[in-house]
Amino acid sequence: MKRQGIAEALRDGIAEEMTRDPAVFCIGEDIGVPGGWGGAFTVTLGLAEKFPGRIIDTPIAELGFTGMAVGAAMMGMRPIADMQYGDFLFLASDQLINNAAKMRYMSGGTVKVPMVMRAPIGATGRGSQHAQSMERYFTGVPGLKVVAVSNAYDAKGILKAAVRDDNPVMIFEHKLLYGSKGARAEPGAVDATSEIPDEDYVVPLDRAAVRREGKHVTILGWLLMTHYAMAAATLLAAEGIEAEVIDVRSLSPIDYDTIGASLRKTGRVIIVEEGPKTGGVSAEIAAGIMEHCSDSLMAPVVRVASPDVPVPFTPILENAYRPDVPRIVEAARRLAQN
Amino acid sequence: MTKSSSPAAAHDRAFALKFYEQMVLIREFEERVKFLFLEGTMPGTIHQCQGQEATAVGVCAALRSDDFITSTFRGHGHALAKGLTVQEMLDELFGATTGCCKGKGGSMHMGNMDKGMVPGIAIVAGGIPLAAGMALAFKLQRRPQVVACFFGDGAVAEGAFHEGVNMAAIWDLPVILVCENNLYGASTRIDKVMKNPRVSDRAASYGFRGETVDGNDVLTVYAAAQRAAEECRAGKGPVLLELLTYRRTGHSRRDACHYQAKDEREAWFARDPIERFAVQLLARGDVSQSDLDAIKADIDQQITTGVENAKQAPQPTLADLTTDVFA
Ligand SMILES: Cc1ncc(C[n+]2csc(CCOP(=O)(O)OP(=O)(O)O)c2C)c(N)n1
Ligand SMILES: [Mg+2]
Numbered sequence: 001m002k003r004q005g006i007a008e009a010l011r012d013g014i015a016e017e018m019t020r021d022p023a024v025f026c027i028g029e030d031i032g033v034p035g036g037w038g039g040a041f042t043v044t045l046g047l048a049e050k051f052p053g054r055i056i057d058t059p060i061a062e063l064g065f066t067g068m069a070v071g072a073a074m075m076g077m078r079p080i081a082d083m084q085y086g087d088f089l090f091l092a093s094d095q096l097i098n099n100a101a102k103m104r105y106m107s108g109g110t111v112k113v114p115m116v117m118r119a120p121i122g123a124t125g126r127g128s129q130h131a132q133s134m135e136r137y138f139t140g141v142p143g144l145k146v147v148a149v150s151n152a153y154d155a156k157g158i159l160k161a162a163v164r165d166d167n168p169v170m171i172f173e174h175k176l177l178y179g180s181k182g183a184r185a186e187p188g189a190v191d192a193t194s195e196i197p198d199e200d201y202v203v204p205l206d207r208a209a210v211r212r213e214g215k216h217v218t219i220l221g222w223l224l225m226t227h228y229a230m231a232a233a234t235l236l237a238a239e240g241i242e243a244e245v246i247d248v249r250s251l252s253p254i255d256y257d258t259i260g261a262s263l264r265k266t267g268r269v270i271i272v273e274e275g276p277k278t279g280g281v282s283a284e285i286a287a288g289i290m291e292h293c294s295d296s297l298m299a300p301v302v303r304v305a306s307p308d309v310p311v312p313f314t315p316i317l318e319n320a321y322r323p324d325v326p327r328i329v330e331a332a333r334r335l336a337q338n
Numbered sequence: 339m340t341k342s343s344s345p346a347a348a349h350d351r352a353f354a355l356k357f358y359e360q361m362v363l364i365r366e367f368e369e370r371v372k373f374l375f376l377e378g379t380m381p382g383t384i385h386q387c388q389g390q391e392a393t394a395v396g397v398c399a400a401l402r403s404d405d406f407i408t409s410t411f412r413g414h415g416h417a418l419a420k421g422l423t424v425q426e427m428l429d430e431l432f433g434a435t436t437g438c439c440k441g442k443g444g445s446m447h448m449g450n451m452d453k454g455m456v457p458g459i460a461i462v463a464g465g466i467p468l469a470a471g472m473a474l475a476f477k478l479q480r481r482p483q484v485v486a487c488f489f490g491d492g493a494v495a496e497g498a499f500h501e502g503v504n505m506a507a508i509w510d511l512p513v514i515l516v517c518e519n520n521l522y523g524a525s526t527r528i529d530k531v532m533k534n535p536r537v538s539d540r541a542a543s544y545g546f547r548g549e550t551v552d553g554n555d556v557l558t559v560y561a562a563a564q565r566a567a568e569e570c571r572a573g574k575g576p577v578l579l580e581l582l583t584y585r586r587t588g589h590s591r592r593d594a595c596h597y598q599a600k601d602e603r604e605a606w607f608a609r610d611p612i613e614r615f616a617v618q619l620l621a622r623g624d625v626s627q628s629d630l631d632a633i634k635a636d637i638d639q640q641i642t643t644g645v646e647n648a649k650q651a652p653q654p655t656l657a658d659l660t661t662d663v664f665a
Contacts, residue, residue, distance in 0.1 A: 035596035036525035059495030059531035060462045125382040127444040129460040309663050313444025314433030315381045317659050
């Protein structure tokens with residue numbers, strides 16, 4: 001066992017998969033430059049030296065390297081593509097959505113695209129174009145699996161499961177969760193370290209995780225919002241409201257078994273999402289709850305999300321944009337009384 | 339690299355000193371901003387342009403006030419050269435409502451349409467098709483304006499470069515494609531990502547003129563930009579201007595540039611655009627070192643006052659969060 005942050009756990013996970021399977025390689029911008037950074041968030045730091053020729057630095061060409069990952073995957077490789085900031089997925093989305101996601105179906109089940117796309121998201125003082133919550137744009141794409149990791153244990157286990165999966169898998173990571181110390185410290189960074197087992201393990205790509213048990217209200221979140229939900233649950237407990245916190249984790253498909261089991265206990269649910277409310281993943285989850293578990297609901301579904309605006313730069317507005325612990329607490333209080 | 343062929347003496351004294359003043363303004367602005375970041379008083383992240391002052395100043399000097407520029411994440415120098423004030427920029431960096439984008443843009447999206455600068459576009463190459471579109475509007479409206487589109491060597495690899503440049507070419511659009519080739523895109527050196535590292539060569543394959551000049555010689559840049567602007571205004575655009583330069587500072591806030599070779603850094607530091615221009619100015623005979631010192635002292639004072647004001651500038655209220663989304 002060792003304690004690691006998300007960046008280190010992903011790094012080890014990638015290294016172990018590359019050691020296990022020669023078909024695995026990494027592709028992206030600034031991921032293996034000598035004297036460089038190992039990607040914008042240090043995830044691949046040192047891997048280029050360990051795996052010569054298998055950490056491929058590309059030109060700034062997201063559509064291009066994503067398409068190359070798709071093509072290489074079709075020919076038997078298992079690429080892990082690195083999108084420096086999730087916002088640039090818009091450039092790569094044609095290859096992801098029109099090619100990677102549909103190739104299996106269009107080919108009548110004859111083609112496999114076993115690729116991974118990793119991308120960091122989150123509002124972090126960088127302004128509107130380096131901040132967006134991108135999950136929403138990919139969760140409705142048939143043929144793509146979408147996961148979001150909120151702690152180091154999951155990050156490593158999900159990365160490994162994604163590499164071994166025969167389908168395109170998108171892994172969303174949060175800039176404020178890579179690490180909260182040293183080079184990775186930035187304002188608002190949260191401790192997402194975990195105890196990491198020495199032995200090989202995977203975390204399934206289609207399961208939510210109950211992070212805290214409670215019987216009065218269920219709070220659903222992912223990425224940074226899982227941590228905020230946990231902090232809110234601690235405060236709520238002090239006033240006698242026992243919140244159950246679920247890390248949705250698998251955003252496509254969504255695990256209604258785990259969510260449903262929780263709702264049968266609590267009958268009340270809050271979905272917390274960083275990102276505009278309209279068209280968010282929380283909208284899909286709310287609709288899914290109505291379809292799968294409306295019998296359990298004792299009150300309408302509540303959402304805590306960002307307003308329908310681009311991410312502002314100025315810290316006062318950015319903090320107001322991002323759902324926070326007080327807003328979750330307030331929503332839970334009101335719902336518990338309902 | 340083309341050698342400087344335009345000594346400062348060819349220009350009127352005040353005109354030449356203005357170039358110097360603008361470059362020093364950019365340098366000192368950037369140095370102060372860096373200090374404020376390290377000190378922890380300024381929020382966000384920064385991409386700075388120390389060492390590249392001559393490209394911004396030389397190009398913008400060749401433009402008219404109603405011409406436009408588009409810029410990138412590394413836009414502070416472009417903004418100052420296009421006439422944004424120190425105050426509106428510092429206010430923006432401090433997230434104040436008096437900033438050029440009311441604090442909503444920040445460092446990477448600096449701009450002011452009244453001064454002919456589109457808010458910086460932080461998506462690499464994202465400004466190229468957009469600038470071509472602006473130039474298309476000028477052509478359709480028969481307006482005599484031009485757009486100077488700043489981008490880095492890294493942008494050339496993006497699909498947006500090809501698409502935007504090709505359309506600018508086939509429709510002869512008045513856009514000066516200004517590639518600031520500082521040898522690196524983030525940590526990646528151009529020789530790793532370009533088989534032909536001469537960016538201006540690409541122009542010929544699209545059927546228009548490109549040229550590469552010393553981007554650390556402000557008068558050379560100015561002369562090249564003037565030629566380009568004239569051609570664009572005469573309906574003979576676009577022009578691809580490759581300006582060879584070097585970034586003296588990190589790619590962004592915390593970068594220590596370990597990927598840059600020491601001898602390369604030293605060679606380029608010896609070609610600093612401000613120091614070189616100072617030598618040219620002093621050689622004229624009618625400019626003294628104390629003239630140059632006085633310019634710097636004035637600028638330092640201006641920036642100090644600007645910082646004091648920006649720290650007191652009004653911060654937004656929550657009501658501002660949802661304004662400005664739609665026109
Ligand atoms: C589409 C896109 N991909 C990647 C990035 C991340 N990024 C920001 S700046 C940069 C390097 C840009 O290099 P260059 O165009 O040469 O400009 P310079 O930084 O040298 O001014 C990268 C990769 C981005 N902002 N946009
Ligand atoms: Mg560059």
